[in-house]
Amino acid sequence: MLNSKRLTAIADYVAEGARVADIGSDHALLPIELVSRGTCPSAIAGEVNDGPLEAARRGIAAAGLGRVINARKGNGLEVLQPGEADTVTIAGMGGALIVSILEAGREAGKLEGVSQLVLQPNVGEELVRSWLLEQGWLLAEESILEEDGKYYEIVHALRQADAGARNEAIYGGEPLLSHLTADEDRQLKLKLGPYLARSKPSVFIEKWRSELRKMKRIEAQIGQSVTEDASKRRAAMAKEIRVIEEVLECTQTDMS
Structure with a gap:
């Protein structure tokens, strides 16, 4: 069981049965939790740095999940093959870095088959929302929490046929303040x-x-x-x- 409210909240957004890829997985705590609780049958933990990658592999082995969680070294979504995952989680990075990872992955076709994104930027949340809006992802949910004196926002996005119209209702419609353009x-x-x-x-x-x-x-x-x-x-x-x-x-x- 996770000791982090932040990671627990992220895990709660992942749909049951999802094939998840956690990018920047660090110690692979999130994939281990998702597979251990039975949410995901398998997972990929992507990490670019050797130290966290080895820590992830040790944690996966200690949990007895070496057959169903694959820790891979690579930059961003390059650890994925198109269609290999239907859910991508990226947490604990700045919004600009998350956007650059998503955009590079989109251009390389790595988001093919991905229908769900769960993103937790430490800063620059508006950059993430802007990218999702521009790329036609539905902003399905968002939440905020405090942990250890820091505030974290979690953004849950879905690839849906009616995303354009629904996003227009979300970002258009009644203004937050009547005097704004x-x-x-x-x-x-x-x-x-x-x-x-x-x-x-x-x-x-x-x-x-x-x-x-x-x-x-x-x-x-x-x-x-x-x-x-x-x-x-x-x-x-x-x-x-x-x-x-x-x-x-x-x-x-x-x-x-």
Whole structure:
């Protein structure tokens, strides 16, 4: 059983019977959990670094799962053959790196046959949501949790025929704030998460209050400069701060 709330939450998104590939698997804790609990009949643990790869192989052997979990060395999705997995999990990386892994895999055909993505970026969540939207993946669910003083968002995406129309309803439709333009509203939903910004769980509020404190410190630092560029940057940040504060203050509403 996992001792990590973060990895447990990721595992809970994986569909029963899935053929999963965990990219950047580190010690292969997630594949071991998924196979041990009976969610997945088999799994691939991909790791680019020798140290974590050997640790993964030792953990897999200790769990007696060497026949059903295959630890492979490789960069990103290059450890996969097209059609070999239907679910990909990537956790514990920055959003930009996750996007680069997904895009390289898409271009190489490695996402062929993959119908489910479970992604947990440490930062840059909006980059992940933007890529999913651009590539036609349905944003099915998202969640947020706190563990050891850090906040983690998990994004669950599905490949579905009606993803375009459903994403339009998710990112379009009723704006988070009535005074925003359609483009401003979409960018805000990409940043905050459309489901999270609507439901506003307590951890979401805590995270963004913490982020706002950081943003205000940066705004004050920028304000010490008298250049025109600094003035524009400070005005843009002040506007972003006001918008996020307004979202946090709004009464909770359901997703439209």
